[in-house]
Amino acid sequence: MGCWKIDIFDKLTILSDSAKYDVACTSSGVERSGKPGSIGSAAKAGICHSFSADGRCISLLKVLMTNVCVYDCKYCINRVSNDITRVGFTPIELAELTINFYRRNYIEGLFLSSGVIKNPNNTTEQMIKALELLRNVYHFSGYIHVKAIPGAESELITRLGLLADRMSINIELPSQESLKLLAPDKTKESILRPMGLISTQIQEHSTDLAQYRHASKFVPAGQSTQLIVGATPDTDHTILTLTEGLYRKYHLKRVFFSAYMPVAEHSLLPSIDIKPPLLREHRLYQADWLLRFYGFEAKELLDEQNPNFNLQVDPKCNWALNHLEQFPLEINKAPYEMLLRVPGIGVTSAQRILTARRSGQIDFSGLKKMGIVLKRAQYFITCKGKIMQGLNITSDGAIRALMADQYKLPSPYPEQLSLFNEPFITRKDVQQCLTVPI
C-alpha cells in the first residue's frame, strides 16, 4: 500500500508518459461561461497554459485512466505483449488531480484516454464513471477531451459524449493494410463506425439545441483524430486525401499528425533508431492548414505523380511555383482568395490588406507598416502596378532559384529544421496551428 504520495506521483508519471504520444492538446472549439456553484469555463480559441521542452502546447492534463491494455498494437508502449508496470487512477484520484491543477490554473481541463481494460464496453463504462464524478460531484465545468474506445457500444459512446467537450478516435494508421499488420485488434470499421456515430450525434444535438434551449450538449467542441506519419509506407497523398475526406464526410474539427516515434522493436516497423520525420509532419500540418483556411483542395497540392511533399519548399510556395502564370498579383485589386495564395501572406495579412484598401491605395512601405513580411511575398506581387524597387527578376527560373535558395536545408540534419525557419505562415499561425486550432 505505502504512502499515497509516491503512489499518485508514480501513477501520474506512468500515465502521462503513456499518453504523451497523443498530440492533440487543444482546448478549443467551445465557449462556456462559468456558473455559480461550479468551477470552470471554456474559451472558444482555447488557452495554452505552458509549453513543454518539445515546444508543444500544454493545455490539458493529458493522462490515461490506465495503461492496462488487452490489445496488442505493435506501435504502442501499452500493448499487452510489452513488459511494463501497469497502473490506473481511481475516479477520485483523477478528479482530485484535475480540480487541484485547474484551481492553480495549471491546466484548461482534462484529456482522458485509456488502455482497453477488459473490453471496449467495460473501459468506456469506467471512463463514464470517472467523468460523472468530475462533472456532477466536483462540479467541474472546464474542458474535457475524451478518447472513445473503438468497438464500444453506441449507447455508451453517447453517454460518454454528453460528459465531454471533444471526443476523438485515433485512426493512427492511414490505410486498411497498415491497420491489419500493425493493429490486429482494430479494424477500419471499428474506428469509422463510432466516428460516424459521433458525427451524427453532434448534428442531431445541435438541431435539438436550436429547438430546446435545455437540450444537453453532445461534444460541443466536435471530434478530432490522429494519424501517425512514418510508421508505414503510406504516402503524403494518401494521408492528405484521407484527411480531406474526414473533414468532408465526418465534419471533424481537426486531424492531427504525429511523426512516428519508435517505441517498439518490430520487424514490421521502422528501426528503433530512426529519427521521427518531423519536417514531413510539419509539411502535412501546413497542407492541412491550407485545406481548412486557405481554400485549397488536396488534389491541388499532391497527386499520384507527386505523392509526397517537397521537403525543401512548403506546400503553398510549391503550388505558387508551379503556377507562376497566375502571378504577380496586384495587391490593390486581387480578391481575398488569391491574396491567400501568395507565399508569405497569411489569413491575418490578407484581411489587413482588404481593410486598408478601403481607405486608399497600398504601396510596399504601407505593406511593411501593416506588419506584412515581404521576404517571399515580394516575388509574387505588385503594388500600384509596380514590382518592389530593387527587385531584379528576369525569368521564372530566377524566382525558382531564389526560393530554393531560401530553403537550403541545414544538412546533415534535415529533419531537425526548426518550425520557425520559414515565414510560410506567420509564427502566430504556426502557433495556432499546433496549439489552438479552431
Place this chain on the structure above:
Amino acid sequence: MPDSADLVYAYDGSFEGLMCCVFESYELREIPIVIRHPGVPQSLFDTAKWIETDEHKAERVFNSIPLKISCQAQELVKLGFLTCVPHKELLIYHFLRLGFKVGNKVMTMLTDDTVHTLLKAVRHLTSESHKYKGFVRFSVYGEVLVAVIEPKNFVLPLLSQHFCNRFQNEEFMIYDKTHSMALIYQSQKAELIFVDELTLPDVDRTEVEYRQLWKQFYNTIAIEGRTNPRCRMNLMPKRYWGQLTEFATTPTIPTFPAAALVKRSQFQGKS
C-alpha cells in the same frame, strides 16, 4: 488650430484625465506636444499646463467617440490606454484628432503611422493578456488563491473578467508586480487596488505536493525525440518563466502528512 511649439500638458494619469486633455485641447484650440504622466520627473522650471480631471468633461469626450468615429475606435482607445507603448497619451490623442477629422475611416487607415502604431500596441496588449490567461499560476494559501505576474502591459483589467467568471466560488488575488496593482476577487466582487509590495507566507505541504506533481507532469509530457528549446522559447519567452511553477526550484516538503488526495488506489480494472 494654432500650434504652440512647446505646449506641455500634465495630467493625473487616469483615463478620465487623458480625456480631459483632449477636451482642453479642443476647447482652447491648442495642440500639446507632450502629454505628461505623473510618473515623469519634472524639471525645476516646469512650464507644463496642469489639466484637472473632470468626470463630466471626460464623459463628453468619451461618449463622442462612438458618435463621431465608431464603437471600435472607442474600444481601441480604452485598450490603448492599458498598453506600454511609449507616449501612449500622445498617440491616443493623435488618433482621436485624426478620427474626429476623418470619421470611421480612421479604422481602415492601417498604413498611417499613428493608426498602425496604436493598433500594434493594442495587439501586443491583447496577446500578452491572452498568454497570461494560461500563464498565471496560483498558489493556494488556506482558502485563497494568489498569483504574481510581471506583465509589460497593464493586463489586469482584461484578465479580470476571465478569472472572475471561471473561479466564481473562489477567492483570489492576482498581483501585478510591474504596475503595483492587484486584482482582488472575494464574495463575488472584483476590485483593482494599488499594492506596493506583497509578502507571502510559506506554503503548506499540500501546495508543495501539487507543485511537485505539476512539475513532474510538465517534464514527463515532453517527448525527448522532439526536444526543441527554440520553439518553446518563441512560444513562451523566458521573461514569463520567473513566475511559472514548472520552472521554480522545488521547495522541500515541510513535514509529513496532510494530504488532499485519497490514500489508496482502488482501481479494479487491472486484470
